[in-house]
Amino acid sequence: MRSENQLSENRPSENQRSEKWQTPAAAVALAALNLCICWRLFQAGYTDHFSSIEGSFIAIARYISRHWGDFSWWPLWHCGMPYQDTYVPLLHIVVAIAASLGHISAARAYHGVIGLTYALGPLALYFMAVRLGATRGAAFLSALFYSLFSPSALLMPDVARDIGGLWYARRLQVLTVYGEGPHISAMTLLPVAILALENALASRTVRRLALAALSIALVSLTNVPGTMALGLAVFCWICAQPGDRRRAAWVVAGSASALAYCLACYGVPPSSVRTIVGNVGPMHTGFSNSLRNGPILLPLVLISVAVAGYLLGRTRLPLFVRFAILFFGLIAGLALTAHIETFELLPQAGRLHLEMEMGACLLLGSIGWALYVLIPRWVRPVVLALLLAPLGIQFDHYRSRAETDIRNADLSKRSEYTTARWLDSHMRGRRVYVAGSTSFWLNAFTDTPQMAGCCDQGQSMPVLNYLPAFINSAVSLQNTELARTWLQALGVQALVVNGDASTDEYKDFRDPQRFERFFAPLHRENGDTIYSVLPEGASLAHVLRPGEQVPLRTSHQVNTADVARYVAVIGSNSRPTATFEWLRGSAARVRTSLDRDDLVSVQVAWFPGWKAFVRGRRKPVFPDGLGFLVIRPECEGNCEIELFWTGRPDLPFAAVVSLAALVFTALLALRHIGIPVLLSLRSFAWTRRFLGGPPGPPPVP
Missing domain, CATH: 2.60.120 (Jelly Rolls)
Structure with a gap:
């Protein structure tokens, strides 16, 4: 029998029992805090932010939820396009599933899903920080900063003015006012991917590698800027590793990334990647300027980060602090120097100021915790009590901002809605041309197809790169008549023009009265005028x-004489x-x-x-x-x-690759596989020598 002393030694100590509950308690507290901030999103339908791009995201989910199994061709935008070219698909499919299963509108489902991803963001940051070696206290403090403070407002005066001061919620504002649901969702998944990579590096097992690949794939299927930020985060994670693990980190990250793209290949096939990359230049003049005038700048920045990582690796700073320094420094350098029209080192690098906040909050949490542990134990309760007041004030600031930003719209007073409903009743699926916020929101209310529509990064008709701007701003009578010719050539049945009384947020049409001379009005409501472009019953x-078709030419510009003959x-x-x-x-x-x-x-x-x-x-x-x-x-x-x-x-190739990768990943994630080859893979024998890890278990016959 065991002695009483032996039994007492095996019992968990008071500290061990306390630590056991620290992580669940921190997780519950962070989730509850952020759910309390954004709870209005779970009750929101169509909010009063029609300048937001979220109308297009709702439109994608709405169409999918009504056409399950039949949305491979996307007829709503850019005169039709493959579904894979609309937007990376994960968030919209999740929203469509929620709408279908919950029997709720796509708008309600969208806000519920993004509310959940917003609330889980600090929680993901907490778990990542702990896995990178932060104490639970430092990790919790970092996540608390991330929940209740926006460092970008401190570093970027334009952001502070936009949100109304230093003490309001940038992440929430970007989510609700600007419609960055996919970006915020990808930001929630980003720390999960870094956590999974660290697990794979520490364990050197293909099971963990498979989970890392899956987490990277989820980010890449959610948002392009989020994927770009993840790539930068992975680079910083590698550079932050100790010298004896850095080579292994490259192998783990490279292997996981390759498998991740195989998993995501069907959602983002090579043809869609080519389209997106091909549209980078026309869409991002600042990035094009940086490539043309300073192509070496970005490599120099990355080399500087690698050197900084090497130097930090020779200090006693923990891994999570080294990662935070590198990630914050890299993203801040990209975001703070970005000017979208003149210079940016990466496309839309200014949007990465949200990811910059992650690094900043990790640093603030580590510094705050380092100062806290210096305080005598008997004083700490007093300090914590004193901190409750500013925390409460910040919570109130965030709640009040959420109350302001998350309000349901009165759709009957919005021209975007009334115009969409009229088109839905009268156009019967025929193509229309709309602009501004009317274009953003049209397909959130109707399946009426647009000549243009959302998400220029995926469009493949060169003529649509310049034609909308010409139609909107061609104020002379001659150019307005030419605009009519172009609209007819593109099969547009009706034109929606936003007048001064319209609620359209952008009113892109200059001198809207000019259209009266060339187009017959069909309907007027809420400041919008709908004009007929083609006769009733015109076909596509x-x-x-x-020889009568518009000829192909080497340049992307189409000859207007050819268009006139075609019309x-x-x-x-x-x-x-x-x-x-x-x-x-x-x-x-x-x-x-x-x-x-x-x-x-x-x-x-x-x-x-x-x-x-x-x-x-x-x-x-x-x-x-x-x-x-x-x-x-x-x-x-x-x-x-x-x-x-x-x-x-x-x-078909992408589908086979994704299916094979999914099966392969599932097999790797299983504990017991009766196939010796997979077992040898599971022990990492194929990279054991390069990684320098401990020998794996022998294959089981």
């Missing part, structure tokens, strides 16, 4: 003779009519009467992956100079053409 399909042809009464009908989201039908050599122009954006069939036989499909479909039916007399969107050519 048109019969052409060979004259498709508007001619001498041509047989061609009807166009959507059968479902990814299939359409054209019916017309043709001569043998006739072509059919369809005013839907061309992408590789559109296939046309006549009587079961596949027919050639190619783009014209505008970027629309042109079909060579090769039939005579009455002809029915079936169009199918089958996805870009790389999509």
Whole structure:
């Protein structure tokens, strides 16, 4: 039998029992605090921030929730586009699932999901700090700073003015006023990814590596700026490692990142990545300027961070402090020097000031805790009591700001809503051109397709890069008439113009009265005028003779004379009519009467992956100079053409890669695998020599 002394030695000490409850208590406290701040989001429908981009995010979730299994083609924006090009998909699919399962509006589901991700952000930061070696007290204090203070207001006067002072919530304001739901959600996942990488590095097992890859994939499927910030955070995490672990950290991070992209490949296939990268230059002039005038600056900054990491590694500072210094320094350098029109080292680097707050709060928490432990124990309760007052004041500031920023809108007074409802009732799925906040919010209320729409980083029709600005600002009568020609060429049935009395937040149209001379008004309400552009019943399909399509040219600029000829042809009464009908989201039908050599122009954006069939036989499909479909039916007399969107050519490959990666990741995450090869992978034998870790267990037969 064990002696009484032996039993007492095995019992947990008072300190051990206390520490056991510290982490759950801290987690509950942080979650409760942030839920109390943002609780109004869980009751919000359409909030009164129509200048926000969140209308487009709600629109994505709304469409998905109404078209499960049939949203691979996105007909609502940019004359149609692949769904993968709209936006990275994770948040919107989660919102659509919540809306469908909860039988609630997409707006209500969206605000519930982003409210949850906002509240969990400090919690994720706390767990990351603990895993990087912070004491629970320092980690909790860092997360508390992150919950109740915005360091960017202290460092950036423009931010302080925007939020109303030093003591208000920038992260909450960006979420609610500017609609940065995907970005804030990615920020919540970022610390989880760093935590998972640290676990993988410490354990040297492929199970932990698989979890790290999964966490990185989740960030990359949520938001592009968040993914960019994660890449910088991973670089800082590697540089912060001790010298004897730095090489292993590179291997772990590289392996996890490669597997992460394989997991995310179907959501962000190579073709979509190419589109996004191709649009970086036109969208981000400041970044283009930095590449042209100072291409070596960003590498120099990264080298400086690596050198700083090496020097910090020779100190006694804990890992989480070294990481905080590097991350804060790098992000601050990028965000504080960013000027979107003139200079920025990374695209939209100014948006990373939110991630900068993470590093700043980690530093503040570590400094605050270091000072706290210097205080005699008997004085600490007094100090904590004195701190309750400023904490309460800050909590009140954040709650009051949330009350101001999270208010349901009176939709009946918003032109964005009343215009959308009229279009929904009268356009019956025909294309319209809208601008400003009306464009942001149109598809949150209706499935009426737009000529332009959201998210320019994913659009592939070069003409749409400059045409909206021309239509909005072409104030001369000659240019307004030319704008009408362009709208007709792009299959626009109606034009919505925001007048002075409109509630549109941007009112992009200069001299809106000029349209009265060239367009017949259909409806006026809440300051908006809806004009007819094409005759009632106009089709998106048109019969052409060979050579009448807008020709392809080497430059992206389309010749206006070519456009005028095309409009004259498709508007001619001498041509047989061609009807166009959507059968479902990814299939359409054209019916017309043709001569043998006739072509059919369809005013839907061309992408590789559109296939046309006549009587079961596949027919050639190619783009014209505008970027629309042109079909060579090769039939005579009455002809029915079936169009199918089958996805870009790389999509099947991306699907196979993602599925294989998902299965592989799941197998790696299991404890017991009866396949010797996977067991040898699980022991990290394939990188054991390079990583320098301890030998793994022998394979089980």
